[in-house]
Amino acid sequence: MHDVVVIGAGPAGAAAAATAARAGLRTALIDKARFPRDKLCGGGFTGRSLGYYQQIYGAPRPDAPFLTRNEMAFYAFGEHLGTYQDCPPLHLAMRRSLDAEMFARAVAMGAEDYTGRGMSSLTPAGAVTLTDGTHLRGRIVIGADGVNSPSARVLFGSAFDRSKIGFALEVESEGDPDKLPVRIDFGAAEWGYGWAFPKYHGVTVGVGGVMQRNTDLKSALTNYLKFTGTQAHGPVKGQFLPFGQARKVPGLGTVLLAGDAAGLVDPITGEGIAYAMKSGQLAAQAAIRALSAGTPQSALAAYRADLRSITRAISQARNLRQLMFRPVFRSTFIRGFSRSSTLRQEYLRLLAGETEYADITRAVGRRLPALLWRTLAHTR
Ligand SMILES: Cc1cc2nc3c(=O)[nH]c(=O)nc-3n(C[C@H](O)[C@H](O)[C@H](O)COP(=O)(O)OP(=O)(O)OC[C@H]3O[C@@H](n4cnc5c(N)ncnc54)[C@H](O)[C@@H]3O)c2cc1C
Numbered sequence: 337m338h339d340v341v342v343i344g345a346g347p348a349g350a351a352a353a354a355t356a357a358r359a360g361l362r363t364a365l366i367d368k369a370r371f372p373r374d375k376l377c378g379g380g381f382t383g384r385s386l387g388y389y390q391q392i393y394g395a396p397r398p399d400a401p402f403l404t405r406n407e408m409a410f411y412a413f414g415e416h417l418g419t420y421q422d423c424p425p426l427h428l429a430m431r432r433s434l435d436a437e438m439f440a441r442a443v444a445m446g447a448e449d450y451t452g453r454g455m456s457s458l459t460p461a462g463a464v465t466l467t468d469g470t471h472l473r474g475r476i477v478i479g480a481d482g483v484n485s486p487s488a489r490v491l492f493g494s495a496f497d498r499s500k501i502g503f504a505l506e507v508e509s510e511g512d513p514d515k516l517p518v519r520i521d522f523g524a525a526e527w528g529y530g531w532a533f534p535k536y537h538g539v540t541v542g543v544g545g546v547m548q549r550n551t552d553l554k555s556a557l558t559n560y561l562k563f564t565g566t567q568a569h570g571p572v573k574g575q576f577l578p579f580g581q582a583r584k585v586p587g588l589g590t591v592l593l594a595g596d597a598a599g600l601v602d603p604i605t606g607e608g609i610a611y612a613m614k615s616g617q618l619a620a621q622a623a624i625r626a627l628s629a630g631t632p633q634s635a636l637a638a639y640r641a642d643l644r645s646i647t648r649a650i651s652q653a654r655n656l657r658q659l660m661f662r663p664v665f666r667s668t669f670i671r672g673f674s675r676s677s678t679l680r681q682e683y684l685r686l687l688a689g690e691t692e693y694a695d696i697t698r699a700v701g702r703r704l705p706a707l708l709w710r711t712l713a714h715t716r
Pocket of ligand 1: 344345367375376381454481576607612636
């Protein structure tokens with residue numbers, strides 16, 4: 337019997353296991369892969385991610401190869417909005433080394449290593465069977481097994497809602513990372529974006545958007561590679577991206593879901609590492625409190641309440657996404673981003689974790705009459 341069994345050792349699972357083990361709980365950390373393992377991702381590690389990393393691991397930064405950039409180029413619907421030198425730092429890493437580093441920290445803090453075998457069955461009461469036949473029982477289980485979450489499938493019948501899910505394609509490309517800024521293209525996919533992120537050994541290029549609106553994402557990627565002047569070097573890979581559909585109840589019984597398994601990706605920036613780490617930490621903290629009170633079944637309600645700041649931010653971002661991607665607002669958004677330093681700065685401050693969607697929503701609300709007026713003037 338473990339106090340906490342964590343399924344999945346990505347950013348959410350490693351954060352949960354590190355937090356629980358550091359508090360002295362007997363913690364098992366399961367992953368079907370052995371680390372280091374690859375994970376399809378742009379590897380953009382924002383100031384928000386760095387802040388959460390420092391809170392969780394008590395270290396200044398991950399001990400993994402990092403490229404740090406202050407220069408960012410923005411495009412929207414094929415138009416160059418500007419290249420800015422004074423952005424808050426964005427760190428770029430390969431997930432293979434980043435996740436291995438966080439996993440190692442969780443184990444060093446006392447989590448027991450059950451990697452290299454997957455979860456094959458789970459009950460809402462916390463009985464877990466692994467693919468090698470090992471049986472574990474967790475007084476609390478944290479399902480942090482990614483967007484295709486087997487834990488969520490066991491609990492709810494499906495890992496996500498296909499009508500709302502995002503999908504992304506990515507490819508590694510050759511190019512001199514020193515000569516390239518971080519690049520983000522709003523609208524490179526329908527209700528989504530494209531990115532070209534320099535790394536130590538080349539550039540990661542991708543496009544992603546709401547799946548139902550992107551029936552031919554492969555062509556969107558081909559066009560984007562042409563537009564950015566990059567050559568694919570390696571296979572094109574794809575993965576679901578759970579942006580904008582956070583689970584209303586993140587778990588069942590004594591099983592809590594964290595990270596992508598709970599649908600916690602920002603629908604505007606596509607960022608998921610930060611919320612994965614934070615939700616893993618919050619799930620473990622709820623488990624620690626519930627176990628010390630002797631009421632493991634109270635963990636889910638407490639976690640759900642603590643997660644509200646993230647789920648509210650995601651739903652506010654989903655509303656704001658309308659103003660970016662609805663064709664009627666497009667020209668207003670483009671002009672706003674390229675000419676108003678406020679809109680741009682707010683976006684950058686958001687990535688840095690210096691502001692929240694609640695503040696941006698309030699600011700947009702104040703400016704909405706003027707925004708609508710300008711939009712109407714332009715559509716006449
Ligand atoms: C193309 C793309 C680009 C992205 N770019 C960025 C970016 O630049 N910056 C950013 O912040 N976010 C980005 N994201 C989002 C980010 O990758 C995710 O939000 C983040 O990885 C979520 O972390 P997680 O720990 O919840 O899940 P994951 O990182 O997916 O980890 C889940 C773990 O569960 C394990 N697992 C799965 N099934 C089982 C099982 N049966 N038993 C045991 N273990 C299991 C997996 O092996 C895996 O290690 C991107 C996503 C995509 C698809």
